Amino acid sequence: MDELSLAVVGIDFPNRDGSNRRFEILQCNPGDAVSLRPEPRNLHDRFAVAVLSDRGHQIGYLTAERAPWIGARLRAGEPVVAIFQGLAESAAYIRVAFGGRAPSLPPMTRTEPRLIADDVADPDGPLWGA
Numbered sequence: 150m151d152e153l154s155l156a157v158v159g160i161d162f163p164n165r166d167g168s169n170r171r172f173e174i175l176q177c178n179p180g181d182a183v184s185l186r187p188e189p190r191n192l193h194d195r196f197a198v199a200v201l202s203d204r205g206h207q208i209g210y211l212t213a214e215r216a217p218w219i220g221a222r223l224r225a226g227e228p229v230v231a232i233f234q235g236l237a238e239s240a241a242y243i244r245v246a247f248g249g250r251a252p253s254l255p256p257m258t259r260t261e262p263r264l265i266a267d268d269v270a271d272p273d274g275p276l277w278g279a
Contacts, residue, residue, distance in 0.1 A: 152247070155211055156242055160241055174233075181232060183203065184201045186200075231245045231246075231252065234254060
């Protein structure tokens with residue numbers, strides 16, 4: 150597996166310096182460089198890997214399932230190149246490639262907006278009058 154997409158979680162938590170992770174994510178464009186920083190002294194997870202924007206602001210962490218594996222590859226000195234891929238509702242996504250080569254963005258897919266109960270039109274018209 151030379152290239153894959155990874156979820157970035159914890160995007161709604163503030164950074165220690167008070168900066169807003171979600172705001173920083175909104176400044177990222179697909180293809181922007183991101184960096185990965187292992188945090189072996191993290192009090193909650195010694196395998197934690199922080200994800201930082203190209204401006205040096207943290208946007209979140211790799212998931213607990215992927216962080217140990219990616220962190221081990223980073224500690225072993227394997228070249229890992231990462232770029233911002235996109236934002237979903239509760240997570241951001243990055244694309245990483247190993248061996249020093251640049252990752253490629255997967256094709257963008259467009260999904261139709263989902264209707265929720267409040268979006269359904271009233272067949273009799275609005276009750277507040279026309």
